[in-house]
Amino acid sequence: MTYARNQAIGAYGERIAADHLRSLGMVILARNWTCQHGELDIVARDGDTLVVCEVKTRTSTTHGTALESVTGRKLTQLRRSLSKWLEAFDVHPDGIRIDVVTVWVPTSGGPRVDRIAGVA
Template sequence: MRTSNTVGRYGEDLAARYLSNHGFAVLERNWRCALGEIDIVAREGDTLVVCEVKTRRGLNYGSPLESITYRKLTTLRQLAGRWLQTHDLRPAEIRIDVVAVLFEPNTPPRLDHVRGVA
């Protein structure tokens, strides 16, 4: 894992696998529009879940969860609306989750799933 893109992609792969293993149906990954990108769009029962994945190789710059700003949450809300406009789905609920992935030397990756951050 040399570049940040490689680390980020691996973190997203782990997050998608984690969500699938915990009963989520992953509908789409890396969906893009002019506003930005949604890392993972999933469904948990009747709830549409827009999931942001944050991956770090250590805690030198803080935890992955600390990098989620109010501005990012606002953008994710807008992206969720845009995604719904382009797909023919009417979920009962919409939720924004974060999966934080932390890689530290000599330990397995740690995943923290925070539901309903916004």
């Protein structure tokens, strides 16, 4: 798969994930926010809880499942990026959660979205 195609599939998955989160009543605060530690795909508010959502989009399981790609190293990077986001926007939420949103894009039919809340 080419880099451009991977980017397009990833962007599509992030749009699907954001729509899904909105349908659950979450408010999207930021998308694709970057700092020296990496990128936060989606920052949202779920009631009084700030939620960082790592979005993983897959068209096959050739390289493992979407959830398998969220390693301990990735969670550390997310926590560091989240710390910078909180500092940059001077936000002090009552609670913080990291979720993983997986988007499966089959060769035919619509995408399937799953959310794993509170992975870290």
